[in-house]
Amino acid sequence: MTTADLTPAAALRAHDLRVAYDGTEVLRGMDLELRTGEWLGLIGPNGSGKSTLLRALVGLVPSSGSVELGTGGTPGPTDLSLMPQSPELPPGMTVVEYVLLGRTAHLGWLRSESESDRRVAIDVLRRLGLASFAGRTVRQLSGGEAQRVVIARALAQQSPVLLLDEPTSALDVGHQVEVLELVDELRREDGLTVVAAMHDLGTAARYADRLALLDRGSLAALGSPAEVLSEDLVSRVYGHPVRVHELDGHLVVVPAPRVPRRTGAPGPVPLPVRTRPQRPDLGVS
Numbered sequence: 367m368t369t370a371d372l373t374p375a376a377a378l379r380a381h382d383l384r385v386a387y388d389g390t391e392v393l394r395g396m397d398l399e400l401r402t403g404e405w406l407g408l409i410g411p412n413g414s415g416k417s418t419l420l421r422a423l424v425g426l427v428p429s430s431g432s433v434e435l436g437t438g439g440t441p442g443p444t445d446l447s448l449m450p451q452s453p454e455l456p457p458g459m460t461v462v463e464y465v466l467l468g469r470t471a472h473l474g475w476l477r478s479e480s481e482s483d484r485r486v487a488i489d490v491l492r493r494l495g496l497a498s499f500a501g502r503t504v505r506q507l508s509g510g511e512a513q514r515v516v517i518a519r520a521l522a523q524q525s526p527v528l529l530l531d532e533p534t535s536a537l538d539v540g541h542q543v544e545v546l547e548l549v550d551e552l553r554r555e556d557g558l559t560v561v562a563a564m565h566d567l568g569t570a571a572r573y574a575d576r577l578a579l580l581d582r583g584s585l586a587a588l589g590s591p592a593e594v595l596s597e598d599l600v601s602r603v604y605g606h607p608v609r610v611h612e613l614d615g616h617l618v619v620v621p622a623p624r625v626p627r628r629t630g631a632p633g634p635v636p637l638p639v640r641t642r643p644q645r646p647d648l649g650v651s
């Protein structure tokens with residue numbers, strides 16, 4: 367066996383990916399290589415470009431640079447599946463009809479869904495504990511139920527690369543674990559490649575093989591969770607001091623309280639200086 371055999375194949379490569387809205391560049395010089403079967407966590411403050419990067423990877427926003435499959439071709443509609451952050455839920459559409467939209471990329475011109483498409487949709491709904499909602503309209507769901515239905519639609523597409531934009535922001539802790547474990551199971555069993563933008567840094571670290579930290583449209587760090595979640599780096603990029611602890615073998619990031627400035631109080635106030643961080647040597651090219 368050679369070293370090449372041991373190196374996971376690339377699922378997707380982005381090179382010098384850039385996006386500008388109304389002439390303002392919000393994503394710049396993004397170079398990423400996704401390995402087949404890996405989970406890449408996207409983290410970064412509000413507005414740092416996580417959603418824009420995901421949308422650029424699927425071609426939903428005009429971008430410059432390149433996105434190509436590991437095999438070298440341009441991604442087609444069945445290659446990447448995106449679960450958007452705030453999708454439109456069409457009024458009157460039932461849950462099963464909505465999840466079946468995930469099969470659209472697999473249908474030929476003017477073809478309607480087959481029995482096997484319906485089976486895929488029902489199976490995904492069942493695995494997410496949503497089968498009893500199948501006949502309900504999507505507007506008749508709670509926020510968390512609706513979010514799981516949107517995830518179900520993305521999973522029903524059965525694409526080899528799954529892009530999730532804050533997939534658990536509306537979910538209680540039990541459903542968060544249920545959804546993330548299901549995605550992780552698909553990753554381990556079927557070699558699904560996952561990119562998930564998440565705000566909870568501990569949860570992102572728990573599932574990701576690597577974390578990509580975005581800062582104002584650029585990649586500030588890319589590496590293992592332990593490498594990227596350094597107190598200094600996270601405090602600087604997020605503009606607030608944090609502490610990183612290890613609990614039961616997992617990293618937990620908690621905001622540190624700002625020390626109130628008192629007249630005559632001894633010692634410095636540990637406020638982070640919000641300057642552009644030095645790019646650490648974490649494999650970012």
Ligand SMILES: Nc1ncnc2c1ncn2[C@@H]1O[C@H](COP(=O)(O)OP(=O)(O)OP(=O)(O)O)[C@@H](O)[C@H]1O
Binds near residue numbers: 387418419
């Ligand atoms: N349609 C748009 N038109 C103009 N500017 C936009 C548009 N969408 C996003 N932006 C800007 O692009 C930047 C990146 O936004 P993006 O939504 O990618 O950030 P994000 O990291 O996903 O943020 P959040 O964590 O708040 O979801 C922000 O400054 C945002 O205001």
